Amino acid sequence: MTNEFHKDGSFKRQVNRFTTPFGEQPGELPVEQGRYRLLWSPACPWAHRSVIVRKLLGLQDAISLGTASPIRPNIDRVDWEFSLDPARVDPVLGVTYISEVYKNADKEYEGRPTVPVLVDVTNNQAVYNDYFKLTNYFETVWAPFHKPSAPSLYPIHLREEIDSLNELIFEDINNGVYKCGFARSQEAYEQAFDALFARLDALEERLANQRFLFGDFVTDSDIRLYATLIRFDVAYYNGFNTNRNLIREYEHLWGYLRDLYDTPGFGDTTDFDAIKKHYHLSITIFQNNGGVKILPKGPDITALLLPHNRQSLSKQVGKFLIEEN
Incomplete structure (x- = not known):
């Protein structure tokens, strides 16, 4: 197996092996239905x-x-x-x-x-x-x-900005929680911890006056952030020692998360039972209870269904940008 732990105790995620692009050029992966x-x-x-x-x-x-x-x-x-x-x-x-x-x-x-x-x-x-x-x-x-009227999650006029924000979300949040949880030195852990919460604080401020990360509509960046936020309180807060704040303690991030969870495609693909079993019964970092595996009773799913009122920040009706072909 690839060694993903460096001498300074930091966790460095392995490089992906299969990265041939999709497209129509020779050597690219063909885009074919059912393939x-x-x-x-x-x-x-x-x-x-x-x-x-x-x-x-x-x-x-x-x-x-x-x-x-x-x-x-x-x-x-x-x-x-x-x-x-x-x-x-x-x-x-x-x-x-x-x-x-x-x-x-x-x-x-x-x-x-x-x-x-x-x-x-x-x-x-x-x-x-x-x-x-x-x-x-x-x-x-x-x-x-794509289905007819599929949302534009990666609009051309925002791609450079989306790519830049995605890099920050990945380094400090998506992978940041793992850099905290898998750190093998106090210094590496604290560095990742500080970067994680500095980024969450910045996004909390960003979402104070706009519904989503780029305004009125959901983009690829929101989807990437959601995947970590929805696991944060139930898995990362205790298991990965990312315990400065719960997401539900943030006013705007918590409302934003509930808004997305309430959106078809988000909440209906979120399986808390699977998340808890993986992080609390499968990853060995949690196996520290004298051999007894404990599955957390939470979260209270009804809390995610409380009114979020995030639509009041939006100038348009709905959550997605639909572009004409």
Whole structure:
């Protein structure tokens, strides 16, 4: 396995192995309906955001979905298992572990088998696992398979700004919680902790006078932020020691999160049971209760359904930008 821990105790996420772009040029991955299967676990924030975008854009008929268990096969095996199916295999690919599609593509692959990963169903090989860019491909080159009136999540006039904000969200928040939780030195932990909450504080201020990160409509950036915020109180606050503030203690971030949770594609793809099982029963950092595995009783889902009144900050009706082709 790739070593993701540096000498200073900091956590450095592994580089993605399968990054060939989608497109029409020679050597690029063809954009074809039914050619690929998206493998995910609802526990994983990186995978969750790809599933949100897939649903918002109506790509369900173009790209099938395979769901792995949130529970690791065992402590020593860092893998994702299709144990939810009675046959204990993915019903389309016939594989038991996600690592199998990685090995099918590269027999020498030694990294962690991660989700999301797109698999070519013609040969059961992993072809794309770059979680950072996957949603952008769904939003652009996969446009021919979008549903009518699909929202514009990555509008051309905002792409440079969205890309810049996505980088900050990734470094300080999406990956920032992991840099806190997986730190192996006090210094590395505190550095990540301070960066995380400085960024959350900045976004709290940004959302004080606008409904979403770029104003009146949801963009790719909101989806990326949501995937971490919705897991924060139930998993990261205690488990990863990101315990300065709960998200529900922020006035604007909490209302913003409830607004998104109430949006089709967000709350209905959020599986708290899977999230809790993964972070509290599967990741070994939590196995410190004398061998007894405790699953948290919360969260109170009804709190996410309280009125948020975020629409009062919006100049337009609805939550999405619809652009004319």
